[in-house]
Structures are given as C-alpha cells and as structure tokens.
Amino acid sequence: MAGRDAVKESPMNADCPCRTVFEHLTSRWSLLVLVALGDGRLRFHALRDRVEGVSEKMLSQSLRTLVRDGMVSRHVEPTIPPRVSYELTPLGKEVSMPMRAISDWIGNRMTDIRAAQERFDAGRM
Secondary structure (H helix, E strand, O other), X not given: OOHHHOOOOOOOOOOOXXXXXXXXXXXXXXXXXHHHHOOOOEEHHHHHHXXXXXXXXXXXXXXXXXHHOOOEEEEEEOOOOOEEEEEEOHHHHHHHHHHHHHHHHHHHHHHHXXXXXXXXXXXXX
16 A cells, blocks of 8 residues: 555654654754755755755765655756756655744744753753
C-alpha cells in the first residue's frame, strides 16, 4: 500500500522507518532549509546565504537527504557551468507550513523563552 491508504506509522515506535524521516525533517539544517524554501525556488548559494551559519557541506548533505525523501526537487539548467536550484515539492510544501509556524512562534516568544531560561539558570524554577 502507498500514500494515504497505507497503515499509519509513528516515529514514536523505535523500529518504525518513519523515525528516520522524522529525524531528517527535524534536523537543525533541514528544518531551516524547508522554511527558507517556503518562499520559493532558490539557487544553492542564495539558499546558503539565507540559512546563515550553514556550511556548504552541511547544506549539500541536507539537500541531498530532502531530495531523496521527496521534500525538495533539484533543478539543473543546461548552462555552462550548470545552474542548480532547489524548491519544495508538494510534499515539502505541506510539511514546511507547520515548520514555518513553529519558527515564527519561537521568534515571537523569544522574550518569554529567554526569561524562562534565566529563571532556570538562576535556580528559580
């Protein structure tokens, strides 16, 4: 069975193959790549510049994994040198929306999060 007819699997189960995909999607760089590509197709270096702090090696590795998992498509233009760009697939668009919401939520709540961290660090929990 494939697609929506398949039995629902859960990353809560240690032996579930979906745990690997869960780990791919929630890795530090993959999550940021999915959010960045939510605005549309980007070339490799533009994506690297958008996701500050990621090395080319880690970006390349994350993109390769996301392409393999069907979240991102890779487009090669037949120019010299070839121009490569990346964009979300329909599956990637679907998963990037809640990730963007989480990213926005964190940005909006950083004051409260920092205050909680300071209270914890001061032993005032």
